[in-house]
Amino acid sequence: MSVLTDAREAGDADAAAPVGASVRNRILDHAQALFAEQGYAGTSTRAIAQGAGVNLAQLHYYFGAKRDLFKAAYLRGAAHVTEARSRALDQARAEHPDGDIPLERLVRAFVEPFMLNTATPEGRATMAMHARLHTEPDDIGKEVLAQVYDETTLAYTEAFRRALPHLSFETACWRLYFMMGAYRYTLMRTGRLEAMSGGLCDSGDFARAVEEIVPFLAAGLKAP
Amino acid sequence: MSVLTDAREAGDADAAAPVGASVRNRILDHAQALFAEQGYAGTSTRAIAQGAGVNLAQLHYYFGAKRDLFKAAYLRGAAHVTEARSRALDQARAEHPDGDIPLERLVRAFVEPFMLNTATPEGRATMAMHARLHTEPDDIGKEVLAQVYDETTLAYTEAFRRALPHLSFETACWRLYFMMGAYRYTLMRTGRLEAMSGGLCDSGDFARAVEEIVPFLAAGLKAP
DNA sequence: GTCTATATGGGGATAGAC
DNA sequence: GTCTATCCCCATATAGAC
Numbered sequence: 001m002s003v004l005t006d007a008r009e010a011g012d013a014d015a016a017a018p019v020g021a022s023v024r025n026r027i028l029d030h031a032q033a034l035f036a037e038q039g040y041a042g043t044s045t046r047a048i049a050q051g052a053g054v055n056l057a058q059l060h061y062y063f064g065a066k067r068d069l070f071k072a073a074y075l076r077g078a079a080h081v082t083e084a085r086s087r088a089l090d091q092a093r094a095e096h097p098d099g100d101i102p103l104e105r106l107v108r109a110f111v112e113p114f115m116l117n118t119a120t121p122e123g124r125a126t127m128a129m130h131a132r133l134h135t136e137p138d139d140i141g142k143e144v145l146a147q148v149y150d151e152t153t154l155a156y157t158e159a160f161r162r163a164l165p166h167l168s169f170e171t172a173c174w175r176l177y178f179m180m181g182a183y184r185y186t187l188m189r190t191g192r193l194e195a196m197s198g199g200l201c202d203s204g205d206f207a208r209a210v211e212e213i214v215p216f217l218a219a220g221l222k223a224p
Numbered sequence: 225m226s227v228l229t230d231a232r233e234a235g236d237a238d239a240a241a242p243v244g245a246s247v248r249n250r251i252l253d254h255a256q257a258l259f260a261e262q263g264y265a266g267t268s269t270r271a272i273a274q275g276a277g278v279n280l281a282q283l284h285y286y287f288g289a290k291r292d293l294f295k296a297a298y299l300r301g302a303a304h305v306t307e308a309r310s311r312a313l314d315q316a317r318a319e320h321p322d323g324d325i326p327l328e329r330l331v332r333a334f335v336e337p338f339m340l341n342t343a344t345p346e347g348r349a350t351m352a353m354h355a356r357l358h359t360e361p362d363d364i365g366k367e368v369l370a371q372v373y374d375e376t377t378l379a380y381t382e383a384f385r386r387a388l389p390h391l392s393f394e395t396a397c398w399r400l401y402f403m404m405g406a407y408r409y410t411l412m413r414t415g416r417l418e419a420m421s422g423g424l425c426d427s428g429d430f431a432r433a434v435e436e437i438v439p440f441l442a443a444g445l446k447a448p
Numbered sequence: 449g450t451c452t453a454t455a456t457g458g459g460g461a462t463a464g465a466c
Numbered sequence: 467g468t469c470t471a472t473c474c475c476c477a478t479a480t481a482g483a484c
Contacts, residue, residue, distance in 0.1 A: 023467085041265035042361040044459060055469060060461065062467095134414040135359045137266040142415065157420060173421040174436040178406040180416060185405020190358040191366065192404060196381060197397040212398040216444040223443030247449085268477060279451060284479065286449095451484080458477070466469080 024062055026052040029122065031073035036128035040070055040136045071144055074133075077117075077126025078148045084113035085152045089159065103163045104218045110156055111183050111213055115206040118187070131187035164221060175221050183213065248286055250276040253346065255297035260352035264294055264360045295368055298357075301341075301350025302372045308337035309376045313383065327387045328442045334380055335407050335437055339430040342411070355411035388445060399445050407437065 021029070030051035034043040045066050049059045063069040088109040092101050101109075114130070117123040133141035161172050186209050193203040203209070245253070254275035258267040269290050273283045287293040312333040316325050325333075338354070341347040357365035385396050410433050417427040427433070 038361045039263065039265060039359055041263060045461090046459070056460085057462080057469065058467080064461095066460065132359045134409075134412060134416075135263055135356045137262045153420075170421065170425050171436060173417060173425050174433070175440050176420060177417045177425075177427070178410065178437055178440050181407070181409020182402040182405040184409060185358075186402065188358060192358075193397060193401045196377075196400060197394065201394050201397050201401075203401070209398070212395060213402055215447045216399050216402050219447030220440040220444030223439045269479090270477075280478085281451065281480080282449080288479095290478065449484105451482105453481085453483100455480075456478090459475085460473105461475105462473080463471090464469105465471100466467105 023052075023054055023058060027054060027059055027062060027069070028073050028076055031069055032077060032122060032125035032129065035070060035073060036125040036132075039132060040140060045069070067138075067140065070140060074126065074129050074144055075148065077122055078130070078144075080123070081113055081117050081126065081130075082148055082152055084117065085110075085156075088113050089152070089155055093159075099162070101159060101163055103222055104214060106156075106159055106163050107179075107218045107221070108210070108214050110160075110179075111217070112210055114183060114187060115210045115213075118204075118206045127187045128189070131184040160221070166222075166224075179217050179221065182217065186213065247276075247278055247282060251278060251283055251286060251293070252297050252300055255293055256301060256346060256349035256353065259294060259297060260349040260356075263356060264290075264364060269293070291362075291364065294364060298350065298353050298368055299372065301346055302354065302368075304347070305337055305341050305350065305354075306372055306376055308341065309334075309380075312337050313376070313379055317383075323386065325383060325387055327446055328438060330380075330383055330387050331403075331441045331445070332434070332438050334384075334403075335441070336434055338407060338411060339434045339437075342428075342430045351411045352413070355408040358408075384445070390446075390448075403441050403445065406441065410437065 027048065031043075031048045034048055034051065037043075045059055046056060048069070049056045052059075059069065063072055092105050092109040093099075095105070096102070114127060118127050133145055135141070157176055160176060161167075161169070164172050164175075167175070186203070186206075189203045191203070193201050251272065255267075255272045258272055258275065261267075269283055270280060272293070273280045276283075283293065287296055316329050316333040317323075319329070320326070338351060342351050357369055359365070381400055384400060385391075385393070388396050388399075391399070410427070410430075413427045415427070417425050
């Protein structure tokens, strides 16, 4: 959607602002990068403007209040993911027309769109914002989550419950809840994996993360 | 350690400040409650001082900079948990002098100290701070994590690896990483569980959470 | 130890020229 | 659409009287 340099360079003055990109997109790129790293309260609109190489008035001209900029930055990237999730579920269903999707397949369809969305810097930023949404103040997280994910997530939870008929409704909900925690934490790259493994594992290797997390979650979900 | 009222009332003026408590503890109580809810960047020292019914200068007299207050607030509660974790692991070991702690037992020893620490308002706040540490800016989280948990966590990870001999070192690390995400998300009470279950489940019921999460994690960890 | 007053800077947001 | 200058509030932190 937009050309952009590695968003993690956003801290270094405005060296990361490509000249070709439109002002709107440059602002969104840097808003994403900074919100993803430091959260809503930890990021100033001034820092975003400086990183994007525009002045503060322009930022307000295009996006209005900080809160609205946050929403715009998040929603731009989130749209991709929602589409990918929808497609992933449809495909899993198409492979199993009887309606019985194997659990491993379903878990993969659930986590893969998030994990592989990190292939681009913009995608990484969006996923980091996503992973930390529930820690943002003033319910911005809830507002924006409801706006994008609720519908798709509902479809997934129903598919999961069909794949887990031996579980009570409540236990199924708890386990899906634990699953959310696991994949979100993974998306954040907290550094604990590297610390724990003495540097042997790389939490930024999301392709590997998928292969590791799918059997873990599938086994946990279908535990007796 | 300190008498305190429900920390979640901290927003309402200073109605929550018990007269008997020392100034130090009143400040710490409200610092914990606000940092837990809104994070480091989202909380102002003014709000803490007002909640505790003291003035701003006193807050600096006792604790110095905001950063130091954050650390003090976190560490006060974290000490309890570290002790509880240490005891839990020792007890699990004592029950199995051969050195082979069953995985379910080990998982329980790992998560229970965190979950049951939420029985008091101060404990709840500490655990919420803990759960969101990795989203705090300026590496405060890492600094403080290293200070309290590293040693105990190392003991646990070694015990886990002994209980999971069929796993490669890397896969074991990944799975422990996923486990961390799951229990931390649970400690935060994001509201997603209630949303998903239509209000049937209560994410604040941490005793239930233990019973649900132990089989989930044990099964995930020992997946083939 | 407690408090008022204040220094100093950062932050969101806007007015108004160009 | 772009920019400078600015308003005004809030934030952290401290000085210094009591």
